[in-house]
Amino acid sequence: MDFTVYGSAFSGLLIVLVTLVVQSFVANMSKARLPNHIPGKIDPSLGHESFAYRAHRTMENSLENLGVFLGSAFLAIFINVDPFWTALTIWVYALVRIVHMILYYLISTEKNPSPRSYFYLLGLLANILLLILIFAQL
Structure with missing residues (x-):
């Protein structure tokens, strides 16, 4: 199989992975600056008003979605x-x-849907489209 035709896809996957690394770095650095910080834990009293909470939730949200997305992407390529x-x-x-990440960092709201929700939905739709393409190929 000639994987070179998927160069643009691999570049996009690289951006997804770099974004996750950036999110992890931002989340860990912002949590480390909190008083009484315990590595690996987020203070349960924090909410959307806290940047550390929003950074942590941004990373967690990406992790929650990454497995299905990477599975879909690599299956499509294979x-x-x-x-x-x-x-x-x-x-x-x-x-x-x-x-989604930038909006989550900038907007402190518990309103639903928030502006970031629309971008989450667009990412979900992209993944669903990719799954449909996979089903059609099979």
């Missing part, structure tokens, strides 16, 4: 789903996850 559509869905997912 079964030779059209490289254009595979790359497009991966890049949409990568970009909307970055916008």
